[in-house]
Amino acid sequence: MIDFASALYLGMRHPARALGAWDALxxxxxxxxxxxxxxxxxxxxxxxxxxxxxxxxxxxxxxxxxxxxxxxxxxxxxxxxxxxxxxxxxxxxxxxxxxxxxxxxxxxxxxxxxxxxxxxxxxxxxxxxxxxxxxxxxxxxxxxxxxxxxxxxxxxxxxxxxxxxxxxxxxxxxxxxxxxxxxxxxxxxxxxxxxxxxxxxxxxxxxxxxxxxxxxxxxxxxxxxxxxxxxxxxxxxxSAVSLLAALDALAINRRAGARLRLRLLHRLYRLHDGLRALARSAVPDLHLSGRWHPLQRLTLATDQRALALHAGLSACGLRTALLRQRGGGYALIVIARADHRVTDIDALIDAIASLAPRLPDAGRAAPRITVFKETEHV
Missing domain, CATH: 3.40.640.10 (Type I PLP-dependent aspartate aminotransferase-like (Major domain))
Structure with a gap:
């Protein structure tokens, strides 16, 4: 399954072999x-x-x-x-x-x-x-x-x-x-x-x-x-292992942080541009958050459409996060990461486009447009 729910933005994972040994946790x-x-x-x-x-x-x-x-x-x-x-x-x-x-x-x-x-x-x-x-x-x-x-x-x-x-x-x-x-x-x-x-x-x-x-x-x-x-x-x-992971993260940031951030920006822009194209065509009630942050929050005209899109993406092998918003209703969380491939981003966009005709009717409900707030993060 391609994961768009994890907030490991730079793709740092710190496997045990990278951390060395410790005497006690x-x-x-x-x-x-x-x-x-x-x-x-x-x-x-x-x-x-x-x-x-x-x-x-x-x-x-x-x-x-x-x-x-x-x-x-x-x-x-x-x-x-x-x-x-x-x-x-x-x-x-x-x-x-x-x-x-x-x-x-x-x-x-x-x-x-x-x-x-x-x-x-x-x-x-x-x-x-x-x-x-x-x-x-x-x-x-x-x-x-x-x-x-x-x-x-x-x-x-x-x-x-x-x-x-x-x-x-x-x-x-x-x-x-x-x-x-x-x-x-x-x-x-x-x-x-x-x-x-x-x-x-x-x-x-x-x-x-x-x-x-x-x-x-x-x-x-x-x-x-x-x-x-x-x-x-x-x-x-x-714990000792958490501290070793932090030191590993600092070392990665020194030697490769600039490259990872640039790669993440490219993935984020591709994701955001693809979602904006969908909002202009296949999913006109789609509202997404700004281009500045890798965590993208998608809202649709009704909760039924958001729930159906979340379930449909899961059936397609794409993990997203479903979020109950502070003001009520649901939003779909999609997160870009540096370790995503271009083909991962394109697979998500293509899946949303293919699911769009099968989503519940939006009716006359207006899109719920609420600002992106950190209270609503996963």
């Missing part, structure tokens, strides 16, 4: 008591890649979000994008359950954030919590968020799981993702990125294919979170 110690040497190495390399002073490693984004919000909830006033990814929202709900207020601003709306900041009465500096992308997968206005908070000693925390490994510095029309794969802060091209009041939280299980997460930012703040974070004190750290 875990140390039996919480990270706050004794971080493993491999973890310190991954943290330092992650910080260097992303343009920050320091980094730390956790078993997942949820673990690190709990640690970060526990610290920020004691010292900052929290402002969060109202379409924040669910894992981040879960960690914020923990703080709200402990009586810490959270102010929500409209998705990707720097103006709405500025208005809410202007009305605040709290003496604490603001901490803005956002995903890396807004709208149809375009970058969030991180530089505007930073401008809104830095004079008051605030900071911005960005979940950039969806762009780490893809975007980087020196973006241009010919290279929209930029170079290096360092993610949101590099891509935003802020001056002196290592000195910016930004925390970068990211899962490495997307482009880098490693089952762990990192939190990177100013050294003093990272050290505080690493020392006092609840998950750092009470949960197991990332």
């Amino acid at each position: 875990t140390t039996g110690l919480p990270a706050a008591l004794a971080a493993a040497p491999l973890a310190r190495r991954v943290a330092a390399d992650a910080a260097s890649l992303q343009g920050t002073e320091a980094g730390m490693v956790g078993a997942s984004t949820l673990h690190l979000a709990i640690d970060a919000f526990d610290r920020l909830g004691r010292t900052h006033a929290l402002y969060a994008d109202d379409a924040l990814y669910p894992v981040m929202r879960w960690a914020l709900e923990r703080m709200m359950g402990r009586g810490v207020p959270v102010t929500w601003f409209r998705h990707g709306d720097a103006g709405d954030l500025a208005r809410r900041l202007a009305r605040r009465v709290a003496a604490r500096p603001p901490a803005v919590i956002t995903d890396a992308t807004v709208g149809e997968g375009v970058p969030a206005p991180i530089e505007r968020y930073v401008d809104a908070v830095w004079r008051e000693g605030g900071l911005v925390l960005v979940d950039h799981s969806q762009v780490l490994g893809l975007t980087g510095e020196r973006a241009s029309p010919r290279s929209p993702w930029g170079q290096g794969g360092g993610g949101a802060l590099r891509h935003a091209a802020l001056p002196s990125p290592a000195m910016q009041p930004v925390l970068l939280l990211a899962s490495w299980a997307k482009a880098f294919g490693a089952p762990l997460a990192t939190l990177c930012g100013p050294a003093a703040l990272i050290n505080d979170i690493a020392r006092d974070g609840p998950a750092q004190s009470h949960c197991s750290p990332a």
Whole structure:
């Protein structure tokens, strides 16, 4: 079966033979008591890649979000994008359950954030919590968020799981993702990125294919979170094999990352162009997300048509993901990867074209057009 549901964007898989040996999967110690040497190495390399002073490693984004919000909830006033990814929202709900207020601003709306900041009465500096992308997968206005908070000693925390490994510095029309794969802060091209009041939280299980997460930012703040974070004190750290996979991902990124990203862009453009052609002809009610991100979300006029297309593609040997959207209804998720062949992309487009005449009648229902939000990611 050809897989269009996996989010291993760059095709990194880290087989056992590539990782070497390890003495034990875990140390039996919480990270706050004794971080493993491999973890310190991954943290330092992650910080260097992303343009920050320091980094730390956790078993997942949820673990690190709990640690970060526990610290920020004691010292900052929290402002969060109202379409924040669910894992981040879960960690914020923990703080709200402990009586810490959270102010929500409209998705990707720097103006709405500025208005809410202007009305605040709290003496604490603001901490803005956002995903890396807004709208149809375009970058969030991180530089505007930073401008809104830095004079008051605030900071911005960005979940950039969806762009780490893809975007980087020196973006241009010919290279929209930029170079290096360092993610949101590099891509935003802020001056002196290592000195910016930004925390970068990211899962490495997307482009880098490693089952762990990192939190990177100013050294003093990272050290505080690493020392006092609840998950750092009470949960197991990332396993040795996960850390070795992260180091393997960094090595692959150094020697072949540019080639993999270019290959992925070519596959994404072929997929998006093929889907747009279908929307102009065989499937006129097809609506797809922007060309910027490898995860494409397809909506049709009715749920019956989306369900039938998903089932039909599966019968043709093509795996896609069916997603219940936050606002109701279903969407079909199709993900381009660097390890897809051109023939894989063409097989998907041809299969949709062949299934189109057999889909349930669209009737008079209008297409459900909802913006691409990270809350709706698989």
